[in-house]
Amino acid sequence: MKRVKAACILQTLVFAQKPEMGYSKDHALKINHEEIEHYKAMLERTKTRYQIIDEVEQEDGSIVAHVRKQYNDKADVSEYFA
Numbered sequence: 781m782k783r784v785k786a787a788c789i790l791q792t793l794v795f796a797q798k799p800e801m802g803y804s805k806d807h808a809l810k811i812n813h814e815e816i817e818h819y820k821a822m823l824e825r826t827k828t829r830y831q832i833i834d835e836v837e838q839e840d841g842s843i844v845a846h847v848r849k850q851y852n853d854k855a856d857v858s859e860y861f862a
Contacts, residue, residue, distance in 0.1 A: 808841030
């Protein structure tokens with residue numbers, strides 16, 4: 781019989797605006813930073829353990845973020861967030 785002892789999710793998230801919106805690079809970058817802050821606030825509000833590994837700004841104003849986060853509240857994640 782197997783059971784999950786520990787689990788987490790590794791995600792690569794891209795925060796970007798649709799090109800047809802016509803935002804300048806600076807304005808798109810500002811909106812994308814606001815979206816990332818909103819995403820972090822949502823994780824905090826739901827008490828999801830997470831770690832932003834990195835956030836990289838792209839030339840087009842988008843932001844790529846690598847995130848490690850808790851899979852669910854049943855599995856232990858302490859070994860991932862030491």
